[in-house]
Every structure is written in C-alpha cells, then in structure tokens.
Amino acid sequence: MPWDRDQIAARAARELPIDSVVNLGIGIPTLVANHIRPEQRVFLHSENGLLGMGPFPREREVDAQIINAGKQTVTILPGGSTFDSALSFAMIRGGHVDVAVLGAMEVSARGDLANWMVPGKKVAGIGGAMDLATGARKVIAVLTHRDRKGRSKLVSTCSLPLTAMRCVDLVITELGVLETSKGSDDDDQGFRLVELAPGVSEDELRAATEGDVVSSARS
Template identity: 80%
Template sequence: MPWDRDQIATRAAQELPSGSVVNLGIGIPTLISNHLRPEQNICLHSENGLLGMGPFPREDEVDAQIINAGKQTVTIVDGGSTFDSALSFAMIRGRHVDVAVLGAMQVSQRGDLANWMVPGKKVAGIGGAMDLATGARKVIAVMQQRDRKGRSKLLDSCTLPLTAMRCVDLVITDLGVLRVDRTGNAGFELVELAPGVSEDEFMGATGASVRLGLAKSA
C-alpha cells in the first residue's frame, strides 16, 4: 500500500538531523510536527515569524494568534519566540535554516522545484518558497507521486513555473524515497519503496530516468 499523507510526514521526520533548525512548508510538511521524537531536539521555524513551533494544539490550547505559515493554529514550545517576518527571512537568507521540507507540484531529475503556481489558477504569490528553496542547507520535497489526472510529478524537466533550480536533495512520495544529484545529470536514485509497492509500480508512476540504489520494501 502506498503511504498516506500522514505516513509521508512520518517518513520525512526520520530525515531530520538531531538538533537542526527546520522549516515546514504548507500542506503535507505541516504534519511533520506531530511525528517528531523528543530526542531529535528539532527546532521548527516558520517564515511568518516563529522559532520553536510545537505540534498542533488540542482544543483547549488553541490561540488564534499563534499560527504557522499556512494560517493553521499551532503551539510554541518552552523557549520558543516570535518576531517580525523581516527577521524571519533574514534567518533563511543567512542560511540559518538547516532543512526546509516543502510540498511540491513537480520535481525534475536535476532537483528543480515547482510548487507555487498552476497556470490559470489564482495565487496569492510565491510566498517564502523561493527563499527557502535557495536559502536552506538541505531541501526535502514531499508529495503524492501523481497528480489528480494520474500524471507523474517526477519529470525530466518541470513544465510548471519554477520556484528554484537545482535545489531539491531528497524526494519523499507516497510510493517511495529518492535522492537527487543536483550537481550533475545522474537523475533520481530510488533508495526506498513504500511497503507493498513494487519497482514496476513505482517506475510506471515516474516520468524521468531513475537509478535503482538501495531500494527495499520497508
């Protein structure tokens, strides 16, 4: 069975180094805050001005003024802080964010990321995605592997407007985990399959060249 959204977030949480500062994009990435282990000691950053973001609140913990970048109410851990967005983006641009986990509409085999606009749709703007994709030390893209029409979102070249070029290091989809060689043209490397997903199924849902690395059923 492919991973569901929550399982994708759980798998992504395993990739976060202990003690790192991590920014979670909107969508699937926001679920990661509920799957972090205390011993990881992760400090979550939100570009709207929050450092030390905790998991989603229980009903009796909701504070409408404490929100993440997706305007969802969140909590703040002990020692957390709030500040203006100018300082928050200075942290990103100054490369003080170790990992950014971003949702993706498309990822190319060179690590190009498209995640902010679908032609013909109304959008508020690119938001913090461009800064995060280029300012974070490591970028992890999380997404469903196919769009609603069944087309692969892993491509030789993105067809949607790019957020940033050669920025993605790792891709986690509902079907598996891939490394990206963004320094060259080696393409995707499949390193793990979701439980019960076959190599043939994975390849059939991929629109780019893929090398088989340490692929395994978890």
C-alpha cells in the first residue's frame, strides 16, 4: 500500500539529523513534528518566531497565542524560545536552519521548486518559502505524487511559478523517496530512486513520474 500523509511525514522525520534545526512548512510538513523521536534532539523552527516547537497540542494544552507559521496551535518544548520575525528570518538567511521540510505543487528533476501559486488562483502570498528554499542547508519536499487531476508533480521542468531554483535535495511522496539531480552538472540526470513505499512497484512509480527516473531501488 502507498504511504498515507502521516506515513509520508514519518518517513521525512527519519531524514532529520541529530541536533539539527528544522523548519516545517504548511500542509504535510506540519505532521513531521509528531514523528520526531526524542533521541534525535531536533529543534523545530517556525518563521513567525519559535525555536523548540513541539507536536500539536492535546485539547487541554491548546494556547491560542502559541501558533506556527500556518496559524495552527502548537506546543513549545522545555527550553524553547520565542522571538520576533526579523530575528527568525535572520536565522534562515544566515544559514542557521539545517533542514527545511516543504510542501510542493511541482518539483523538477534538477531540484527546482514550485510551491506557492497556481496561476488564476487566489493566494495570500509566498510567505517565507523563498527564504527557506534558498537559506536552508537541505530541502526535503513532501507531497502527493500526482495532483487532483492525475498529473504528475515530479516533472522534468516546472510549469508553475518557481519558488526557487536548484534547491530541493530529496522528494518524499506516497510512492517512495527520490533524490533530485541538484548536485549534478547534468541537468538531464533525472530523479534517482532511493526507496519504494511498501507494495509499490518501480514501474508504478515510473508511470506516475513525468520526469526521468534514472536508477532502481528495492521495495
């Protein structure tokens, strides 16, 4: 069975290094907070001014003043801190965020990211996505493999407005885990298949991917 949204988030949590500072985008990325193991000692950062963010609160723990960048109520772990958004973005732009886990509408094989606007649709703005995509040391995109019309989101070239170019390192969908060719001089290298979700065949993943998939992985 392909992974569900929660399992995609759990798989992304396994990629977070020990003692790292990690920013979670809106959508599926917010679920990652619920799958971080205590021994990972990950410090979750939110661009609205939080470091040390914990998982979503239980009903009795809800505090309307403690929210993430997506305006969802969250918790703060012991030792966590709050600060203004100017300092928060200075952390991002200064390269102090180790990993950004972001949602995506499209990811190209070379690591380009489109995650903020569909032409003709009303949007609130790009928020901190550009800063995170270019400022974080590693970017993981978590998304469904296809859109609601069945079109692949893993493409050779993005057709939607870009958030940033050559920024995505790793892509995790319900079908598996793939690396982009961001670090390669060959733009035509395609996606490298790292891992298949349980019960998903390589042929199934290739059929769902508009961009080239250049190597195989075990299921």
